Amino acid sequence: MLFYDSPNPAPNPRRVRIFAAEKGIDLPAREVSIPKREQKAPDYVAKNPRGQTPILELDDGTVIAESVAIMRYLEALHPDPPMFGTTPLEIAEIEMWSRRVEMIAMPPIAAVWVHTHPFTAALPGRNAEWGEANRPRVAEAFRFFDQSLADRDFLAGPAYSAADILLLTTADFAEFVGCGMPEDCENLRGWHEHVSARPSAKA
Numbered sequence: 498m499l500f501y502d503s504p505n506p507a508p509n510p511r512r513v514r515i516f517a518a519e520k521g522i523d524l525p526a527r528e529v530s531i532p533k534r535e536q537k538a539p540d541y542v543a544k545n546p547r548g549q550t551p552i553l554e555l556d557d558g559t560v561i562a563e564s565v566a567i568m569r570y571l572e573a574l575h576p577d578p579p580m581f582g583t584t585p586l587e588i589a590e591i592e593m594w595s596r597r598v599e600m601i602a603m604p605p606i607a608a609v610w611v612h613t614h615p616f617t618a619a620l621p622g623r624n625a626e627w628g629e630a631n632r633p634r635v636a637e638a639f640r641f642f643d644q645s646l647a648d649r650d651f652l653a654g655p656a657y658s659a660a661d662i663l664l665l666t667t668a669d670f671a672e673f674v675g676c677g678m679p680e681d682c683e684n685l686r687g688w689h690e691h692v693s694a695r696p697s698a699k700a
């Protein structure tokens with residue numbers, strides 16, 4: 498098994514690294530440099546036609562792309578500690594919150610990243626106005642999660658889960674992009690401090 502990884506600030510490979518660290522899985526890895534565009538090299542695109550990291554290549558050559566799919570594969574191989582829930586309700590709540598991170602927070606952060614950040618200046622089709630228009634949507638998304646965290650320690654319930662990993666990596670990437678958590682999001686900031694103190698967050 499070989500994990501094709503990209504270092505921080507890339508948020509999607511980091512999800513898998515944190516997940517593996519939480520489970521104590523040692524993933525052999527190869528670095529794919531996004532600044533050097535190695536994810537668009539023909540031999541890599543042959544593995545993942547999306548030309549993105551991460552991927553997990555199995556010993557028989559099968560490739561799993563999409564960070565959450567890789568996490569689910571690892572969960573099936575290493576069920577303890579469970580990160581996607583075990584009861585029907587836990588499973589549904591972790592899925593609900595994971596989808597909310599991906600559908601509410603990530604798209605506007607990605608728009609700010611792609612359309613305004615100096616690192617993406619060479620990408621075709623940049624529209625700075627559209628990027629700027631997404632900043633309030635990022636803040637609105639963070640406020641939603643802030644309110645949601647008012648009554649609990651973790652995003653999807655009483656235990657740390659894959660949903661927390663998605664929100665943590667998203668919040669840290671947003672900070673890097675320059676549209677991080679608003680100062681007054683106290684619940685969210687408290688949660689962030691708490692989950693960032695876990696050893697896995699160093700991944």
Ligand SMILES: N[C@@H](CCC(=O)N[C@@H](CS)C(=O)NCC(=O)O)C(=O)O
Nearest residue numbers: 507508509510549550551563564565
């Ligand atoms: N939905 C994919 C997103 C993968 C993705 O956007 N990866 C970024 C790194 S965090 C990437 O490869 N960016 C370079 C590019 O798109 O060319 C996943 O969850 O794995």
